[in-house]
């Protein structure tokens with residue numbers, strides 16, 4: 140392993156994202172720590188409402204205005220939570236970029252795709268270059284990239300729009316790409332192609348990716364490591380091979396069992412793990428998974444389990460710690 144692979148690109152340290160409501164703090168992300176090496180693909184998985192997007196937005200320096208953040212987000216050893224807006228702007232889009240779930244809303248409908256891509260270059264002090272944009276469009280598999288430069292977003296299919304967004308996110312050669320459920324709006328075949336493209340670009344460019352998904356099985360084929368989030372907490376994290384071979388947290392096990400039932404797991408999952416993710420206002424004391432957990436102990440209802448670590452596999456579960 141070369142030296143650059145052993146260093147850390149991003150280290151999130153005890154991050155909390157909270158919202159004030161009726162005089163108390165409601166935590167959407169709580170005491171979360173994770174790290175990414177250059178070139179690593181880390182998949183972050185959990186059901187809807189677990190705090191995945193808020194975490195990504197915090198890393199990008201774009202949390203909701205009413206959010207209160209605590210902890211540290213160290214990117215190349217600089218704490219992003221303590222940088223000025225101008226410093227963040229110079230990192231955002233250039234060293235850290237993000238692609239979102241819905242390609243239509245992320246694009247400006249009244250500008251051509253090529254024009255808005257070229258604007259990314261000028262926003263970061265580079266030349267407005269039609270040639271560079273067309274070259275990037277071609278790299279991400281947009282056919283007839285010359286004429287697509289002048290297309291408006293509504294003239295493209297969902298898959299092509301997502302390719303445009305990927306091209307835009309890669310233009311400044313970022314070190315870290317935040318991909319927030321980038322294929323949810325696409326059908327299965329197109330979604331596979333987009334995933335393959337992201338993985339290829341990550342490997343080619345040695346670009347780290349934080350890949351957000353609600354489906355563990357989707358990430359199994361390409362993630363280097365996996366973090367499982369539940370109700371704002373990172374409940375388990377490990378290298379991907381280790382996590383899939385030995386899932387330890389009952390929530391991870393539940394997600395895996397659910398997705399074994401049927402490839403279209405999203406609806407069956409709720410049947411297989413009874414109950415739903417608690418809302419922020421109704422967060423139970425102790426472990427938030429306790430009300431749904433098949434292995435719940437008395438202590439789980441009162442205290443959140445401290446994470447235990449064996450090599451690079453971390454689990455926050457009292458039942459697991461006692462097994």
Ligand SMILES: Nc1ncnc2c1ncn2[C@@H]1O[C@H](COP(=O)(O)OP(=O)(O)OP(=O)(O)O)[C@@H](O)[C@H]1O
Pocket residue numbers: 158167185186187188189190191192193194203204205353418419
């Ligand atoms: N601006 C806000 N004010 C109050 N609560 C918020 C705000 N933004 C998000 N939340 C709450 O924070 C929690 C986590 O939201 P988040 O969007 O990060 O979930 P997610 O894991 O990305 O879900 P999904 O898979 O549906 O995208 C949710 O309960 C959500 O309602």
Ligand SMILES: [Mg+2]
Pocket residue numbers: 191192193319
């Ligand atoms: Mg989300």
